[in-house]
Amino acid sequence: MNTKRRRWSPTLTSLCLLLPLLGSLAACNGQDPGAARATCSPHELAACPFCEPSLIERLDICPEHGIPEALCVTCRPELEAAFRTENDWCGGHDVPESQCGKCNDGIEYDATAEVRAAPPPAITPSEPTPEGRPSDAPPAETGRAQSSTPDVRVVVSPSDVPRARRPPAVSCDTERSLVIFANDDVAEQAGLRYAQVNSSPLRATLSVPARISYDPRRYARLAPRAPGIVREVRVELGSVVKAGQVLAVLESPQVGATRASLRQALARVQQWERNAGREAGLLEQGLTTEQKALHAEISLTESRITVDALRLELNLLGLDSELKAPQDGATSGRSLGSDANGSALPLLAPFDGEVIEMSAVLGESVPGDKILVAVADTARMCATLDVAPTDVDLMRAGTTVLLQAQGYPDQPVAGRVTWVAPQIDERTRTVEVRAEFDNPSGLLRAGGFGTARIITRDGEAALLVPKDAVQWEGCCNVAFVRLSTREFEPRKLLLGHDTGAAYEVLDGLADGETVVTQGSFLLMTELRKGSIGAGCCEIDSLGG
Known part of the structure; x- marks a missing residue:
């Protein structure tokens, strides 16, 4: 395999390229470093990419x-x-x-x-x-x-993926190159500085905006299951309720009619049971026809089906359908219980919680779809986090989240990620992530906002490289490993978390290797000189 070897010598032209990047001179003509240069001397350009290669990366x-x-x-x-x-x-x-x-x-x-x-x-x-x-x-x-x-x-x-998160190009042959100085003094004259790549514990967090809401499994907006008139309101805003507790009572004609129909159907069942038994006995004695006996059995079956249908209707209305049939032709409603033939329709709490909305008014006639009471269990809350698509790969169900609600910056609430959306929101271009939090103190309030810090790394060992050592070569991130005082090998990097001062290295470097920090951009320009014109070093192709 052929290996490109780039030989660099400290000629006047090369120093014109090197020294401005290191801050020792502002331009080839020796201006003060803090002075702004109107145009470069060789090309008469106000912003010359040949004399100031950093423009290539800065302007994108x-x-x-x-x-x-x-x-x-x-x-x-x-x-x-x-x-x-x-x-x-x-x-x-x-x-x-x-x-x-x-x-x-x-x-x-x-x-x-x-x-x-x-x-x-x-x-x-x-x-x-x-x-x-x-x-x-x-x-x-x-x-x-x-x-x-x-x-x-x-x-x-280009896509919105930050350069530090882009994987190396497969076709890139950067690692086949080698930058070689003419002698051992060039690196010192150029002011190169170095750092060792080491493995260190990494605790990484990702801060994203959050919107607080009730847990949808513990939040209910209750409407009556049939139209009626409000006769009782037994709770008020802020009332703490238990599952099954009556919140309000309506008087519903539909409920009354269904209960009366059920009582009538039960009476028919008893009647046809007696008729069917009598016809079966007469048929055995030859005193009736088979047709009459069959008619009695069919009528009994139809009456039982009607009873089942009416009981199902009462169940759907949230009412008890286990009524007893009247005995010996009794017609009093007392035999069916205190409200067996009544029209009362109670509104019940589905779970333990707190009344957070109340619109029931005594005497009001309400349709079956009007919300009268809302109940929520505020001891457990949810938050929707807006995460950039480039960070979604860090999200996992069970990941720890610390939520700081607005107004309470010093009281974070711990929770867990429960769901990551499989699609990107068309309006915000972010991915929705759902997290749940225990809220016994009531610190989190629905409709509020906050900042969620998602713990993506929790002390695991990671290989870290200083940011100054990482350069964008055009298709991948590279760092230059010092092989000797004269030789520097470029390495394609796959980077992970950004700590602020360093990047996590997922691939490309080994623990203990030494990389160039200050002056690494000079070495990078030698790799990219084909894209900005003639460079300062000779290139030989040697057999490897």
Whole structure:
């Protein structure tokens, strides 16, 4: 396998590139570091990506053309002269040679690719037509997508995934390169600094906004199951109730009619039971016909079905349907209980809780769908967390969450993640995560807001690399491992949690390796010099 070896010597040109990045000089002409430079001397540019390579990363990608903003000749025509000065111009296609996809296959940024804008979103005639991509449209995917039109390449803007979270490109050959200084003194002259990669305990949290609500399994808005008139209200706002407790009583004609029909049906059952028994005895003696005996059995069966249907109707109304049939033709309602033939319809509490809403008014005639009472168990509350799609992979059922309600910053309440939505909200472009919290003190109130700190790592050992050591190479994050005082090997990194001062390394480095921190951007520019013109070092291809 061939390995690229980049040899770097401290020539005047290379020092012009190195020293501004290290802060020792502001420009090649020796200005004061704090002074602003109007234009660079070699290229006469106000913002020159050749003399100030950090512009390439700072300005990010041009959304219209898919090329680094600092290097986009279409948006910045004045760059053409600078590219020509650096001998980086394709005369056949009028684009920089390092961006010419027609002459160079497989380059990262292709200025010759045709760009087709996405179709505008559907809007109503009263709305003005937005220019470009609408603000509420979902972010485009990274890379190029194949159009339905043959031979058309569509360049779209990068995704919302932060660079630190992007996985290394599979096709990238960065790790086959090696940066080699001409002698041992160059690294010291350049002011390179180093740090050792070590494994340390990592406690990581993710802060997201939260909306507090009742537990939907312990929150009920109660309406009567049939129309009626409110005759009793037995609770008030704030009353603590038990499961099955009567909250209000209505007088319902539907209930009265159903109970009367059930009593009548039970009387018919008794009557047909006697008739069916008598006809069966007469049939055995030959004193009646088989048809009459069969008619008595059918009528008895139909009466029993009617009783079952009426009992089911009372059950659906939340009432007891176990009524006793009258004895020996008795017609008094007393034989069916104190309210066996009445029209009372009680409203019952479904669980232990507190009355949080009350709209029942004595004497009011209410339909069967009007909410009269709401009960909630405030000892257990829920919160909806809005999590960015890039952080959803850190969410798991059972993950610990600390919720700080507004107004109580010093009293966090602990809970657990119970559910992660499988889709992204079209309006907020976030993923909904549900968490539950014990709330015995009543600190959490429905409708309130707060900040949830999700504990994604709880002291597990993790390999950490300083942020100064990580550079974006164009397709992946890299760090430079010091092999000797002259040799530095780039490593593609798969990064995890951002601690603020360091990144968690999931792949690419080993415990105890030494990486370049200050000055790492200089080494990165040597890897990317093909994209910004001629560099400062010689490149040899050696057999490996």
